[in-house]
Amino acid sequence: MEAEAWRSVDIIRDTDGVPHVLQQKVQVFTSGVSEESAGYTKPAMEHRLVPLQDLTTFGRS
Incomplete structure (x- = not known):
């Protein structure tokens, strides 16, 4: 079985x-x-940059 993840x-x-x-x-x-x-x-050769704020909920109201 195969899947993709980051x-x-x-x-x-x-x-x-x-x-x-x-x-x-x-x-x-x-x-x-x-x-x-x-x-x-x-690992694949594909990379991406994701704003840290999009991955965390710390500090959000």
Whole structure:
């Protein structure tokens, strides 16, 4: 069984000082027996920057 996910790699500040999370796409491979079975991930070459505020709810009212 195969799926895709994003793994957070680092936190980077843009030119305005706003923190963004650098994420790398990974392919997730499982044994197929159950969702909790041991598996492995394989990194892909695709990356993205996501504003930290979009990933957290800390400080929001």
